[in-house]
Amino acid sequence: MSMVKFLKEMLDWSEVWATLIPLIVYLWVKPRASWIRPLLIYLVIALLLGLIIDFTWKSVKLDMEALSKKIFSWLYLGEELYTLVLYNLNSFLRLLLVSWFFYLVNPLYKRTYVIVTSVFLIAAVINFWDVDKIVMTFSSPLFTVEAAIILFYCLLYYYTVNMNEEIASPLALPSFWIVMGLTLYTAVNFLIFLFYNYLINAESIYAKNIWNVHNLMYIVLMIFTAIGFKKAK
Numbered sequence: 001m002s003m004v005k006f007l008k009e010m011l012d013w014s015e016v017w018a019t020l021i022p023l024i025v026y027l028w029v030k031p032r033a034s035w036i037r038p039l040l041i042y043l044v045i046a047l048l049l050g051l052i053i054d055f056t057w058k059s060v061k062l063d064m065e066a067l068s069k070k071i072f073s074w075l076y077l078g079e080e081l082y083t084l085v086l087y088n089l090n091s092f093l094r095l096l097l098v099s100w101f102f103y104l105v106n107p108l109y110k111r112t113y114v115i116v117t118s119v120f121l122i123a124a125v126i127n128f129w130d131v132d133k134i135v136m137t138f139s140s141p142l143f144t145v146e147a148a149i150i151l152f153y154c155l156l157y158y159y160t161v162n163m164n165e166e167i168a169s170p171l172a173l174p175s176f177w178i179v180m181g182l183t184l185y186t187a188v189n190f191l192i193f194l195f196y197n198y199l200i201n202a203e204s205i206y207a208k209n210i211w212n213v214h215n216l217m218y219i220v221l222m223i224f225t226a227i228g229f230k231k232a233k
Contacts, residue, residue, distance in 0.1 A: 011212050011215045011216070012054065012057075012058070012215075013054050013058075014215040014216075014218055014219050015046065015049075015050030015053065015054065015215065015218060016047065016050045016051050016054055018218055018219045018222040018223075019043055019046050019047040019050060019222060020047065021222045021223060021225075021226045022039075022043055022222055022225040022226040022228075022229050023040075023043050023044075023047065024226075025226040025229045025230050026040060026043075026229050029229055029230055029232070031174070031229050031232035031233060032232075032233065033174065033175075033232045033233065034104050035101050035104040035105045035175060036229070036232060038097040038098070038100035038101045038104070039097070039098075039101055039178065039225065041097055042093065042094055042097040042098070043225075045090070045093055045097075046090060046094070049086045049087075049089065049090050052072060052075075052083070052086060053083045053086050053087070055068060056068045056072050056075055056081055056083055057081070057083065084137060084138045087138060088128075088138070088139050088142055091139070091142050091143050091146050092124060092142065092146075094146065095117070095120060095146040095149060095150065096117065096121075098150055098153070098182065099113050099116075099117045099149075099153070101178070102153045102156075102157065105157070105175045105178075105179075106153075106156060106157045106160050108160055109156050109160075112156070113153070116149060116152075117149075120145065120146075120149060123145070124142065127139070127141060127142065137197065138196055138197060138200060139197075140193055140194060140195070140196050140197040140198075143189075143193035143196070144190065144193045144194045146193075147186040147189060147190045147193055148186075148190065150182055150186045151182075151183065151186045151187060151190070153182075154179050154182055154183045154186070157175075157179050158179070161173070161176065172231075173231075174228045174229070174230075174231035174232035174233075175228060175232075176228075177224050177225070177227045177228035177231065178224065178225055178228040180224055181220060181221040181222075181223070181224025181225055181228075182221065184217060184220055184221065184224075185217045185218065185220065185221040188213065188217045189213070189214050189217055192210055192211070192213060192214055196210075
């Protein structure tokens, strides 16, 4: 296998192996900070969903399509594979769990988190009232709104840290590394999420290639999360 193909495979499977980085650090350090719990739950969910998505997607190339159809028959409609529902579910759960994280790490804005997250839940239910929307399509509105909300929460966190004169260096805060990872992930991917539905329909090959940028930023997010876990107690 050439180096280019190897790197491409690594990117394709990044939502599996990259998620293991902070999970391994967690098992090594065993941090007890209260804000770890929502992130840990998210990582386990992301690992399971990523494994299912990547395995079913790669099953033909791995010569394991029959096994994939047997185990994950609920993701197949005839010969067509529909894993977009898992991407949509991942985005929905990520917003809820990250909101919980900010609720714990930056309690000054608890009411804001509750109100914004509640509005998001109501909007998501209305958007996915037609089940076909969540099963058959990648929901650009869901991902875009999720990214915008998380980025907004990150800015609130930075404002709180900046206003706290007792904090000599933000980099000494374990949660600061998590928030930096979330900021980079959401800021870079915002436009990708916003236009991804259009790209899938207009330029499917380009859409697949641009998702590599998402995968790279996901790796960065997982590395920053691992650093946060390492610094936590």
